[in-house]
Amino acid sequence: MTKHNPLYQAMLTAVSQTLENMVFIEVTEHFDRSYEIPTEDLTWNSLLVNDPVQGEVRLAMAKTLMKKLTGNIFGIDDEEITPAQMDDILNELLNTIVGLFMTNLLAHDQEYKMGLPELGEGELPEIDENTIVWKLMTDEEDALQIFATGASLVALKND
Amino acid sequence: MKRIIIADDSTTARMFIKRCLQIIGLGDVEMIEAEHGKEALAAAKAQEVDLLLTDLNMPVMDGETLIKWVKASPKLVDLPIIVITSAGNPAKEAQLLKLGARRVLNKPVSPPMMMDALADFLDE
Numbered sequence: 001m002t003k004h005n006p007l008y009q010a011m012l013t014a015v016s017q018t019l020e021n022m023v024f025i026e027v028t029e030h031f032d033r034s035y036e037i038p039t040e041d042l043t044w045n046s047l048l049v050n051d052p053v054q055g056e057v058r059l060a061m062a063k064t065l066m067k068k069l070t071g072n073i074f075g076i077d078d079e080e081i082t083p084a085q086m087d088d089i090l091n092e093l094l095n096t097i098v099g100l101f102m103t104n105l106l107a108h109d110q111e112y113k114m115g116l117p118e119l120g121e122g123e124l125p126e127i128d129e130n131t132i133v134w135k136l137m138t139d140e141e142d143a144l145q146i147f148a149t150g151a152s153l154v155a156l157k158n159d
Numbered sequence: 160m161k162r163i164i165i166a167d168d169s170t171t172a173r174m175f176i177k178r179c180l181q182i183i184g185l186g187d188v189e190m191i192e193a194e195h196g197k198e199a200l201a202a203a204k205a206q207e208v209d210l211l212l213t214d215l216n217m218p219v220m221d222g223e224t225l226i227k228w229v230k231a232s233p234k235l236v237d238l239p240i241i242v243i244t245s246a247g248n249p250a251k252e253a254q255l256l257k258l259g260a261r262r263v264l265n266k267p268v269s270p271p272m273m274m275d276a277l278a279d280f281l282d283e
Contacts, residue, residue, distance in 0.1 A: 021267035022175065073171060077225070095216070096266045099245025103265070109250040116168075116216060133176040 004091035006157035009135050011146055012102035018137035019094060019138075023069050027076055030135040037062050037143050039123055048063055048099050055150025057101070059094040060124055065142035066090060075122065095145070105156050108120050162189045162206065166199035166213040166225065167243070174210055175242065175268060182270040196220030200228050203235055210280055215244040223258065230259040241276055243268050255259065 012029075021026045037060060066086045071078060073089055083096035094117045102112045126149070127133065131149040138144070147153055163180065168174050173192050180188065191208070193199035197220040199213060199242040211229065215222035222242055229235045242255050252263040262276045 018267055021269060074174070088170045092169040095169070096245045099266060100246070102246075103248055103260070106248070109248065110249060111250045112246065114246055116218065 007132070007148075007154065008134070010032060010104035010157070011097075011101050011148065012136075013104055014097045015031055015136060015144075016136070018096045021055075022093065022096065023072050025069070025072075026139050027136045027144070028139075030137040033135055035135060035143055037145065042124070043086070043090060044120040044124055045087075045094050045117050046120055047094050047117045049098065049102065049112065049153055050115060050151070051113040052110065053150070053152035055148060055153025057094065057153075058120065058124065058147040058149070059097065059144070060092065060120075060147070061090075061144035062087070062142060062157045065144060067143070068140075069093075072084065085106060087119055090119070101148075125149075160187070160189050161185075161209045162191060162201050163210045164191045164193055164202050164208055164213060165212050166193040166195050166196060166217065166222065169218045172214065172243075172266070177266055179270045179273040183274045185277070188238075194219075196222060196225030196228070199225055202223075203229065203238060204232070210236060210240055210277075211238055211240045212243055212255065214242065215242060215246050223255070226258045239280065 011022055017150050019027050034066040041062045041064060041115040042060060043063050046056050049055045067078060067081055070081045070086045070089050074085060092125055098114055106112060130151045131152050132148055136144050164171050165176050177190055191202050193202055195217040202256060213222040213225055226240055229238055240260045242260045242263045242265060247263050247265045255263050263278055264272050
C-alpha cells in the first residue's frame, strides 16, 4: 500500500487532527517501520465500524505515553492519574479518530454507524492480509499505532 | 444561574466540553453531567435547564432517543439541544435538525466551534 493513497491519508489526518486538538501533540510517521510497542508497556482498544462497511479500528500505544496524555488532559500529576482516566481517554481518542476517518473517507452525505470503543487485553490480535497498520510517533518519539482491519473497510479508496 | 446538561459517556469528553464552556466565558454556569441519555432526561425533568449538550453514541439511551424524548415532553419541548458527536455527517446532521436539535458539532470540539454554536445562548 502506498503512503499517498486516500485511505492512508484519511487516517493520518484523523489521528493528527484528534491529537493536536485534544492533547496538543503532533504526530508523524515513525522513523522505524519495524518498531513494535513492547507488550509489557502496551495498552490498546478497538472499535467496530458497522455500516456502510464492516471492519474494526484499533489504537495502540505505550502506557507511558497514555500516562503523559492523561496528565496533560486532566492537568494532574502522575501519582494522581487513575487507570479509569487513562482508559477513558484512550476510548475517547479512538472514538474521535474513527469518526474523522470515516468522514474523511466517505462521500459527503453518506451515513456511517460505529460501535462503542472496547478496551483490549494482552497482546494485539494477529495482523492478516486485510489489515493496514499506521506506525506513528509523537514529537517526543513516543510510539502509537493504528490498525484498520476488515476487507470492506480497507477496500475503501485503498487504490 | 443558568444550567447546562452535558450528556456523554466519556469523562474525557465531558471535561473537554466543560473546558470549552469555561474558555468562552460560561465558567459560572452550572454544568450538570450525565453519562447517558436516560440520566440526562431525568436531570432535565428534575430542574429548570437552559441548554442540553449531548453525544450520540451512548449506552443505556443514545443521543437520538434522548432528543425524541425531550421533544415529546411538553415541559422540555423548547429546551435547546446541541449535539456533539464523532459520528456526524451532513445526512445525519439533517436528520438530527429535523428531530429538533439546534446544531450538530463534530468532535473534537474547540472553543471557537462552541462559541459559534452558543452565540444565541451567550447573547441572552
